[in-house]
Amino acid sequence: MLDWLIRRRIAAFEKTYGYDMSYARELLASHRKGFWRFARVQPMADCRDGVPPEAWYAAKLAAVRAEDCGPCTQLSVDMAREAGIDDAVLRAVLHDDLDALSSDTALAVRYTRAAITHAPELMGLRDDVQRRWGPRALASLALSITAVRMFPMLKYALGHGHACVRVQVGRETIQPPALQPASAHA
Structure with missing residues (x-):
């Protein structure tokens, strides 16, 4: 049942x-x-204590994109749009245009990329996140970006991964470029 x-x-x-x-x-x-x-991973992916919504969704999108450039990325875009995140923000994250993001959102994306790529600037960005939003927000962001990467990884490991596809943001179709190390965006 x-x-x-x-x-x-x-x-x-x-x-x-x-x-x-x-x-x-x-x-x-x-x-x-x-x-x-x-x-049980989903509640971890939904952890957002103290992180501004736009920054949180942008970080999740950057994290899922590290594992997938297809359906999971599209799902992240769709959920962010459903939550009211502006299409311009989502397009900027997908185009790696951090200059088009607010300072909060750019920080969250830079932190996420540094964590994913094990970049040398990670500790400085970690400290910046903690100073800006506090230790609880840092933990929330770390939990969320870790968890969202598990979904596409499981799909691929079970043989359900898909080749890269274009992502639809509103009326615009985007082919996200390959993810660059965090230092390329500092």
Whole structure:
């Protein structure tokens, strides 16, 4: 009975976002306990204590883009738009145009990229995040950007990854460039 309910929720999510969740259905069918363990990641991905919404969504988009340039990136864009994040912000993140972002949002993206690439400036950016928003916000940002990368990684590991595709932001179609090290954007 519970599996039936979960499959219905997966189908509803797919319908809402136009996002293929066959990897989740496969995981549920093949390893129910593993599915439930993975399901616990979502609250971690949603952790946003003290981080401004625009900065948080931009960081999540930068993080997911490190693992995926297709459906998961599109899903992140769609969810950010649903939350009211301006298309110009999302386009700037996808185009690597940090000069077009507010200082808060640019900081979150630079911090995310530095964490992902293990860049030498990570500790300075970490300190900047903590000074600007506090230790709880730093922890929230770290948890979120770690968790969102798990979804595309699991998809690829299960054989459900897709080749890079263009991402739609409003009426504009974007082919995000390859992710550059954080130092290229400092």
